[in-house]
Amino acid sequence: MRLIEYALKCQVKDLLVRAVQTEVYTLTFDAPLISQHLKTIELERVNLECSALNFSGCPALEGLKMTHCWAYAHKISSESLKYLCITGFCSVLDDSHMRISTPALVSLQLDDFHGLTPYLENMPFLVTAYVRLGKGCFDFTFCNLNMEGDCDVPCCGCHTYLVDEGVLLSGLTHAVNLE
Numbered sequence: 001m002r003l004i005e006y007a008l009k010c011q012v013k014d015l016l017v018r019a020v021q022t023e024v025y026t027l028t029f030d031a032p033l034i035s036q037h038l039k040t041i042e043l044e045r046v047n048l049e050c051s052a053l054n055f056s057g058c059p060a061l062e063g064l065k066m067t068h069c070w071a072y073a074h075k076i077s078s079e080s081l082k083y084l085c086i087t088g089f090c091s092v093l094d095d096s097h098m099r100i101s102t103p104a105l106v107s108l109q110l111d112d113f114h115g116l117t118p119y120l121e122n123m124p125f126l127v128t129a130y131v132r133l134g135k136g137c138f139d140f141t142f143c144n145l146n147m148e149g150d151c152d153v154p155c156c157g158c159h160t161y162l163v164d165e166g167v168l169l170s171g172l173t174h175a176v177n178l179e
Contacts, residue, residue: 004033011037013060019045024070032057043069055081077101082125087111100171108175120171129175 004027007015015038019025026047034057042065053071055061055078063083064076074096076084081102087109097119108129110118117133172178 008033008035008038011035013037013039014042015040016042017044017046018042034058036060039063041065043067045069048073051075052077071098073098075099075101078104080104082106085109085111086113108172123171124174126172126175128177129172130179131172 028049032054040063044067046069048071052075053073065085067088097116099119101121105123110131
């Protein structure tokens with residue numbers, strides 16, 4: 001985290017955090033990132049241990065890309081974020097729906113997203129969205145193969161879509177191109 005703090009003090013515009021080869025880099029923070037200059041963040045093979053990914057202190061941030069990451073956050077929030085890309089078997093908490101609060105978002109890509117389906121808050125400027133969800137948890141076959149009737153395994157695919165809260169659809173209603 002000290003290296004990231006140093007990079008932000010140096011007023012970087014683009015931040016790339018990538019673990020080498022098969023290693024995983026762990027970031028632990030519970031305070032919002034603060035940078036007036038940061039425009040893009042790209043994370044690859046990063047374990048994010050924080051209660052929230054709060055980018056309210058980064059008013060210039062427009063792009064966030066997460067590839068092969070583990071996010072233990074309950075929320076991603078940014079007033080300025082326009083492009084959000086979470087791909088390549090990104091895994092989130094198994095016990096709650098991550099809230100994505102990004103009202104300025106123009107483009108959303110959730111590809112091979114594992115864990116409970118994220119709750120997408122209102123995105124009135126969303127133009128393009130691509131959503132392909134993975135399975136609910138790593139052992140989803142247990143429920144599919146061994147259970148009859150209602151499943152009580154909270155992290156399996158059976159619990160991926162909440163009907164009452166409109167997990168995906170309410171956030172995607174403004175998308176012009178939806179796949």
